[in-house]
Amino acid sequence: MAKIKIDGFQLFCMMVIFMFGSNILLDIGKGAKQDVWIVTLLSTLIGCVLYLVYISLYKKYPDIPMTGYVRKIWGKYVGGVISFCYIIYFVYLASRVLRDFEELLISSTYNRTSIITLGICMTLVLIYGVHLGLEAFARVACLCFGIIILTLLSLNVVFVLGGYIKLENLQPVLGNGWRKVWKELFPTGITVPYGELITFTMILPYLNKKSQAVKVGLSAIIIGGVSLTINSIILLCVLGPDAVFRSTFPALSAVSYINIVDFIERLDPFILILLIILGFIKISIFFFCAVIGATDLFQMKPSSITIYVISGVIFFSSLMIAPSYQAHIDEGLKIVPYLLHLPLFIGVPILLLITAYIKQKIKPTVS
Numbered sequence: 001m002a003k004i005k006i007d008g009f010q011l012f013c014m015m016v017i018f019m020f021g022s023n024i025l026l027d028i029g030k031g032a033k034q035d036v037w038i039v040t041l042l043s044t045l046i047g048c049v050l051y052l053v054y055i056s057l058y059k060k061y062p063d064i065p066m067t068g069y070v071r072k073i074w075g076k077y078v079g080g081v082i083s084f085c086y087i088i089y090f091v092y093l094a095s096r097v098l099r100d101f102e103e104l105l106i107s108s109t110y111n112r113t114s115i116i117t118l119g120i121c122m123t124l125v126l127i128y129g130v131h132l133g134l135e136a137f138a139r140v141a142c143l144c145f146g147i148i149i150l151t152l153l154s155l156n157v158v159f160v161l162g163g164y165i166k167l168e169n170l171q172p173v174l175g176n177g178w179r180k181v182w183k184e185l186f187p188t189g190i191t192v193p194y195g196e197l198i199t200f201t202m203i204l205p206y207l208n209k210k211s212q213a214v215k216v217g218l219s220a221i222i223i224g225g226v227s228l229t230i231n232s233i234i235l236l237c238v239l240g241p242d243a244v245f246r247s248t249f250p251a252l253s254a255v256s257y258i259n260i261v262d263f264i265e266r267l268d269p270f271i272l273i274l275l276i277i278l279g280f281i282k283i284s285i286f287f288f289c290a291v292i293g294a295t296d297l298f299q300m301k302p303s304s305i306t307i308y309v310i311s312g313v314i315f316f317s318s319l320m321i322a323p324s325y326q327a328h329i330d331e332g333l334k335i336v337p338y339l340l341h342l343p344l345f346i347g348v349p350i351l352l353l354i355t356a357y358i359k360q361k362i363k364p365t366v367s
Helices: 008-026 030-060 066-074 076-108 115-132 134-161 179-191 195-201 212-239 241-246 250-255 268-297 304-320 325-366
Strands: none
Touching (some): 008 134, 008 268, 030 066, 030 179, 030 195, 030 212, 030 241, 066 268, 076 304, 115 268, 115 304, 195 212, 212 241, 241 250, 250 268, 268 304
16 A cells, blocks of 8 residues: 555545535435435435445455455455446546536536536546645645535525525425435435445545544544535525425525625625535545556556546546436436445445455354
8 A cells, every 4th residue: 555644634524525525516315305304314324324334344454445355355356347347436426426517517607618628627627636646635625625614604604694594494394204205315315425435445545543434434424414414404494395306406596595785695606616616526536536446456556647548538428428417317316326326335345244254254264
């Protein structure tokens, strides 16, 4: 393992921002209408359980990324194929999130700009960020964390002071029963963003104090989950459940309502900058994990060529991933969670843990 090290606070900041990611942008679970906050709260609890599965594997192999211990547990060939699948998947997820933010910029500010132009500009920034290395990126994530928290708190204060909070929009609680809640919770609410935290199995080996992995990770999930729940409640109170459900980008719609004595208004650029920072961090983490996985699987030294090749694949995939944004969203919420998220975020890690446990029990007997 290279001498790259990050501390617990840097890991915490990266995890919280990663969970915010495109969730604040899209408000996952909004199909539950006024009960979306229940979906977010329950998914946080399940996310903690999922993270404990990932940590159990990390504790057995604390010095190598997931692509390394998959091959140790399942062998060179089967493990190699699975590792390669995860690398491709990290690239795929990066391209999906990149497409989210390309569409955001086009629909909000750059409606006359080509999606290709926006994609190239964003990809160049991503390349530069990954070139700087994980340590530099982690320090930037800490700075971005402060900006994000300050911006969100300021916006929430404005919503409250401006009288935009209407608690009646949260009623009736469970008016449609648990059916819609469970439908939104499984599998999308569980896998996004908590299942996506499997990406940190590629980053945890760089943690300077291994004992902090559990405490830092669970703290990040709980704080991030509670923050997302509060965000859902704020959006519901401001927009109402029907408007949240219909809106492509609920956060932008909510901010456009702000107008305090014709002085505090037009705050869309602030939320736009916030969302771009969130997108940059999340895409970069997927990008880093793809690079780490490729260098580990193919036993290569990190190089500029690897970064350029992977960035090119991410860029072109973001353009070709779907013919339209609606098709992109439908694919991400109705198809991908069942075909890809559940097997790779939940199925494979659980099977890996079971296999590792069985091998650990059999080994003393054989010797």
